[in-house]
Amino acid sequence: MAQGLRTVVLTGAAGRIGTAITPLLPADWQVHRTDLRTADGIDALDVTDGAACRRAFEGADAVVHLAGVPDPSADWPALLPANVVGAHQVAQAAVDAGVRRLVLASSVQAVAARPEGRQARVTDAPRPQNLYGVTKAWAESLGAWIGAATDVSVVALRIGYFHESRPDEATADRERTAWLSPRDAAELVRAAVTADGFDFVVAHGISANRYRAVDLHDTMQAIGYHPVDDAWQSR
Template sequence: MITLITGAAGHIGTCLRRGLPALGHRLRLTDRGPIEDADVDQVVGDITDPATLARAMEGVRAVVHLAGDPSTGASFESVLDANIEGTYRVFEAARLAGAERIVFASSNHAAGFTPRQECAPADTPVRPDSLYGVSKAYGEALGRYYADRYGMRVACLRIGSFEPRPPDARALSTWLSPGDMVRLAHACLTAPDLTYALVWGVSANTRGWLDLKPGRALGYDPRDDAEAYAAELPELDVADPDYAWLGGRTVES
């Protein structure tokens, strides 16, 4: 049983290709360039190329789809190619190859215009704060379609701030640690009852306000908390966009 990781050379891809094998996952990697430090099965090429994807999908049971432009400032042309067309090509190639499960890296920015609240549900309505966020909302819709239409099992992860440590004060609420990223992907790859799920990709942050219950229901057991770094970071004013909005300062950029 092979799990394909797209965008495997990126930050999250590198974290998962290093962390998932120890949890029993046999991986194949794909990215636009070769991954030199990886002594594993890999297919080099672009996800907008159906021939590359057909090779990458051979014998694959599950896909972790990370490839795409990760920048909140991405242009329309860039998201159109990498995120819109690329994500469609990945879902369709996975279906044609008989893969049964897709874990899609969405983002908090699909709902970045959500105001801070007590506890935001994981299926908080789409309120993108950027064209990047729009492209992630599109990926979530595509996932819902492939689940309903073709019976694929799809988990969309609305990832917060994935970094080795919280990069700024906003991330005291939105941080996703590398260890928890691996735990979340593992849960979504193995949950027997997954049909379609939207889950927040964040750690168990003391200052978090994103509901972790849907993730926990799939078996996600976050262990990290950004609070451990709070003393190093400034307090945010409630009027600061990094405090007031899920997407932080992206809502104003």
């Protein structure tokens, strides 16, 4: 997508990641924040309502779909509406509204069952360890299909362990090696919205941690993501 003014719809904008990144997104973007929970500056949008999604996406350049239930121990009834039905409604509405870029929040949980100690690559097929990870694998498959079959190009972000502050030594390695800081989360979304030259890509969403649960090289190449934070060092 060409640089410059963009209209970007965020779903799940009242959540932790949406709240943290909103003030850090490019100043020349027009950001329309939506969520099931309304708040100051956030409009009501239930992502399971396809017609409402379509109305909300009309005229937008990109949709960044963050809405969901981010719980690795959640059961099917809890996950089905937002993570499965909602992802589909958002993707279909993005196509119907003529949006050019759809960014889907996947998770490193989609590849959590890879062999012990092995750094995940973006080319790895999903290997979830829980039903939440399966719903993220669904979102990635959905994105691959939409990217291949429509004019909407899709980035699926395998987000790591988002946390507002740098994890300390007491934090479990599996979280520390996957830390995503707020400013890197905003940079990730900037890159995912503006990158060019593909129908569908999977990208890894962690900071520039010294020790990494997942590879960043391919993501930096594919979408021009430039993280700056490191869970092992403050800057």
